[in-house]
Amino acid sequence: MLIPIILSGGAGTRLWPVSREAYPKPFMRIGGGKSLLTQTHERALEVSGNTAPLIVTNRDYYFLSHDELENQQIKPQYMLEPSGRNTAPAIALAALWAIQQKPDACMLVMPADHLIKDTPSFYTAVRHAENLAKDGFLVLFGVKPTGPETGFGYIEMGNKVSEHAQVVQRFVEKPDAVTAARYLAEGNYVWNSGMFCFKASTILDAFATYNPALLEAAREVWNSTKLDGDKMELPASFTALENISIDYAVMEKAKNIAVIPGDFDWSDIGAWKAVAEAIPADASGNTQNDCQTIVIDSRNTHIQTTDRLVAVIGLDNLLVIDTPDALLVADKSRSQEVKEVVNRLKASGHESHKTHRTVARPWGTYTVLQDAPGFKIKRIAVKPGASLSLQMHHHRSEHWVVVSGKAEVINGEQTVVLEANQSTYIPAGNKHRLTNVGNTELALIEVQCGSYLGEDDIVRFEDIYGRVQ
Amino acid sequence: MLIPIILSGGAGTRLWPVSREAYPKPFMRIGGGKSLLTQTHERALEVSGNTAPLIVTNRDYYFLSHDELENQQIKPQYMLEPSGRNTAPAIALAALWAIQQKPDACMLVMPADHLIKDTPSFYTAVRHAENLAKDGFLVLFGVKPTGPETGFGYIEMGNKVSEHAQVVQRFVEKPDAVTAARYLAEGNYVWNSGMFCFKASTILDAFATYNPALLEAAREVWNSTKLDGDKMELPASFTALENISIDYAVMEKAKNIAVIPGDFDWSDIGAWKAVAEAIPADASGNTQNDCQTIVIDSRNTHIQTTDRLVAVIGLDNLLVIDTPDALLVADKSRSQEVKEVVNRLKASGHESHKTHRTVARPWGTYTVLQDAPGFKIKRIAVKPGASLSLQMHHHRSEHWVVVSGKAEVINGEQTVVLEANQSTYIPAGNKHRLTNVGNTELALIEVQCGSYLGEDDIVRFEDIYGRVQ
Structure with a gap:
């Protein structure tokens, strides 16, 4: 049983202005209409024979990931980090989860933000890796260099371990251009792709040997983690785990490692x-x-x-x-x-490193069309069945015009249903709630009027997404 | 008496995407916060001792020009062309107007889209030109080259006519780079600035001698032109005039011409x-x-x-x-x-060669904030005292939210006054009219809903700007 573990962390700051803190690289559509996350998820299903993957990501990306994958036939499970701690803590927790699923589970660790164009070759490499993993190896996926790249770590390969895998001679940091050209010429170097395959028991043993403190702390985190629907929220204690990569924490020390030199048209879309x-x-x-x-x-x-x-x-x-x-x-x-x-x-506090003009929310999205002194205009799109929180604003009134779909509006003591070309007015101080009671997207234009129009002027009374403080 | 004639024609297509058909180069703000038109108007007032200029422009730019110059203490008169016919027809008509103002009027012809940084030097040059013009010369303003420019026509200068002016030896078309470098080295060439000074009677005599047909046609146009407030609308017959520059029509043939080599930090802002x-x-x-x-x-x-x-x-x-x-x-x-x-x-019919997202109207402006299937959102800004036409739409309803200022809204049989944070609804088929009855700008957000949202779905019943068909 091969369980795909998708690490969906990469911020992709070098892909600004499309990638932003609130909408990072895994959600970018590159190489066709699908996001990198969706492409990774689909590869995971294909190679694992439709085993639901575990996606390890920041809790802020749960709803966005959920929406992104809502049309997938097999849905992932989510492990949600309160903050990113690099790959070692994430993999340790994922292994603790996987071994609980099945004691001899084999994990395929894949970052969510890579592009692989030759998927048949990749699947073949995974088959080879899985065989080695069953024999107790920690298997790395190397990528045969196509040029003297200076942006990747390299792996120097030694003798053959099997027909398709070689010994890891050493890991080398990102080289300079001259060194990279030499690696390319020598032919026994591959790029370190950041993908891995190993049994959960093997990686846990390796943690126990090379970083027992981290494993111990991870176990404590795991013991206070509960499954809630399709997600496990890691507790705040996760943040105390060592911020370290799996390469430093384990791979560079372990003996039972092997690398499969792949040739599957891979890119980490670094920039x-x-x-x-x-x-x-x-x-x-x-x-x-x-x-x-x-x-x-x-x-x-x-x-x-x-x-x-x-x-x-x-x-x-x-x-x-x-x-x-x-x-x-x-x-x-x-x-x-x-x-x-x-x-x-970031240094200047400019919003555009963080959010786009369109902001994702659990219930849909809003887009700021104009933000001017005294008024702000938003286009609000609500998913079928979704509902904003029951809320109130102290300083702003809102005019809503429905332009498509069907809205149920709670406005003070009244409840009305509005369709396209109907409008309503929410005075400041009125408790209100917007629900899409139709089968199609609800779109409405909101004109806010008031002396203060910040997003933080909101009192939430009830929220189906748990956002009430 | 020096009468400034401002030719406000230049489309400035090489300054796209800021300059567009509906908002061309004279309205661009370059070299400070003022538009080129305003800068030209202010130079005109300064050099003429506050004589109201005549602006010759396309009728489509009347309201835009009017708004642009509304804060000027002395307002211009307008001569409005139904379509552009190059400089000769415009100057002929301006001369017929000027000589009617005063038989010995002296005209200073200035394109509206030039930048002159050293205005004192320019004013001195105009004084010299005016003296020569009084003696019956057609005076050109040359600009001493600061580099081997290939984008301008050149004038080769001969002997001195006066202390400050020289004979025009010949006009030369835009030269290639080698020729331009030679002109620069030889020192007796200047750029042809497109500015002129002459008595109205002198230029009319020159037309009579070198292009009598054009003058005759211009006289007929002039005889059926009436003054209406601050504007003269040239009749459709203007369009039949020869499309020719003053250089070709007159200057290159005339004997009584002189050029003043200027040094006033001039640019025609060609690109x-x-x-x-x-x-x-x-x-x-x-x-x-x-x-x-x-x-x-x-x-x-x-x-x-x-x-x-x-x-x-x-x-x-x-x-x-x-x-x-x-x-x-x-x-x-x-x-x-x-x-x-x-x-x-233009070839592909793309709107962006013609209009900006913000479109000027006699009553103010509108900005399309979003144009989507089924709805369109506009920000509408109405000047104090201004009023849109009494109108009706067949296919769209409109939701209006006032965000600043004070609106009087005629909506079917009702009239209401709305202030910030108040709204109203105009159903399709309702006659309606919007008037700013306050002392500050009226801003409102309009959400249009309907199956057809084109600007041409409008029936106008009354319009203070004469836009009823």
């Missing part, structure tokens, strides 16, 4: 350059998402936008990444430095 | 490169309007945006021109080619 490379280019090397552009005499340039028209003239090797509230124009060869932009945004 | 050059650059040569940017290791790059954050990394000599619905990123040295973008937009 915009990799996104561009994942999209078929035109004759001039230009790439774009499905957007409206006018391109005059430009080469090797990646353009990405939503509903704005983008015209470019005479560009070479650039990135143009356009979102409703922030625009990035950068030399493609310097796409790593996008991280610096995000750092500066 | 974005010139806009960037008109703004003080930082130590790296970067320029921007007053906008939010993060600039990492970039040089000679011009950034212009409204409310979006723009981050750039590793750019060199680029233009980033961002507007709510269209973005231009271009090599600065190829800013002439923006024209080609506009041609392609």
Whole structure:
């Protein structure tokens, strides 16, 4: 039994302005219409014979992940971290969960934010890995280098362990360009993909040997974790676990490790350059998402936008990444430095490192269309059956106009049902609640009026998503 | 008596996406907070001792020009063309008007879309020109070249006519780079600025001599033109006049011409490169309007945006021109080619060559905040005292929420007054009218609902701006 463990953590700050704290890299649609998380989930089902994966992610991403995967036939379970502690604590907890499912469970650990284009080759590599894992190996997936990349850790491989796997000679940190070129030439180096396969019992034994304190602390966390529907919320004590990667905590010390050198067209989509490379280019090397552009005499340039028209003239090797509230124009060869932009945004307290203009909520989304002194306009989209909390605002009144779907509105003592082209008014101080009682998405336009329009002017009385303090 | 004639025609297609058909170059704010039109108007008043200028422009720009200049102490008169016919017809009509004001009127012809930074030098040049004009000369303003520009026509100057003016040896078309460099080296060439000074009688005599047919046709147009308040609407027959520049029609044939070589830091703002050059650059040569940017290791790059954050990394000599619905990123040295973008937009019927997301109307502006199937959201801003037409829509209902100011709303048989945080509903088929009855701007949010939401679903019954068919 192969249990897929999906680590959905990567913030993807180098993919700003599309990836943001509240909508990070696993939710980005790259290489087709599906998000990286969905693609990973589908690979997990395929390779495990439809075993429900465990997704380990931050609790803030639970509803977003849930919505993202709601059309999947087999749904995952969730293990929710109160804060990210790198891969070792996550894998330790996942192993404690897996061994409880089945004592000889075999885990396939996959980050949620990787792109794999040649899935048949990947599935073959997993089969080989699973066989070794059953024999007590900790198996790493290496990726045969296609160029002298400096952005990855490398694994130097030694003698064969089996027909398809080799001994791990040593782990090497991200090399400089000269060293990377040498690794490529020597041929016995692979990129460290961050994917693993091992029995739950094997990795727990390895923790016990090489990092017993971490395992001990993880057990205590696990013992106070309860399953609630499809999710397990890890308690606050998880945050006290050592912030350390599985490579440092275990892999670099263990003896029973092996690497399978894979060749499955893999990318960790580390930066915009990799996104561009994942999209078929035109004759001039230009790439774009499905957007409206006018391109005059430009080469090797990646353009990405939503509903704005983008015209470019005479560009070479650039990135143009356009979102409703922030625009990035950068030399493609310097796409790593996008991280610096995000750092500066954080330092200045600018919202655009954190949220998009469209914000996901458990019940749907809202989009700020205009935020001006004295008023704010939002488009609110509520999923069928979903309901906002019963709430009240001290400082703002709200005018609601339904533009599609069917709303039930509790407004003070009254309850009304509104359909498209009907409106209502919620005075400041009135308790109110919005529910989608139709079978299609409910869309409404909210015009807020008041002297203070911050999101924190909200008193919640009841909430089906547990958001009442 | 020096009468300023302001030719406000230039479409400025090379300044897309800020300059658009419905909001062209004269209205752009360059070199400070004022529009080029306002700057030209203020120069006109200064140099003429507060003589009200005549603005010759397209009838579509009357209200926009009027609003733009509403805070000027001395207001212009308007001569409104049904369609643009280049400079010769406009100048002929302006001369017929001017000579009627005063038989020996002297005209100073100034395009509305030029930037002049050294106004004292310009005023001195105008004084010299006026003296020559009184002696019966057609006076051109030349600009001493500061570089081998290929974007301008040149004038080769001969002997001195007076202390400050020289004979025009010949006009030369836009030269290639080698020729331009030679002109610069030889020193007796100036750029042809497109500004002129002459007596109305002198230019009319010149038309009579060199293009009598045009003059005859212009006289017929003039005879059926009536003054209506501050404006003269030229009749449709104007459109039959020859589409020709004053240079071709008169200047290149006339004998009594002279050129004053000026040195007043002039730019015709022909393309974005010139806009960037008109703004003080930082130590790296970067320029921007007053906008939010993060600039990492970039040089000679011009950034212009409204409310979006723009981050750039590793750019060199680029233009980033961002507007709510269209973005231009271009090599600065190829800013002439923006024209080609506009041609392609026109060919494809894309709205963004014509209108902005904010559209000016006689009564104020509207901004489309969202245009989606089944509904459209607008922010409507009405000037104090202004009133929309009494109108009706067949296919859409409208929900209005006032967010600031005071509105009088006629809605079917009822009339109500609404203030901030009040709303009303206009069902499809209801006659309605919106008037700002307060002393401050009236702002309201309109949510339109209906199966058809085109601007042409409007029946106008009464309109104070004469827009009823």
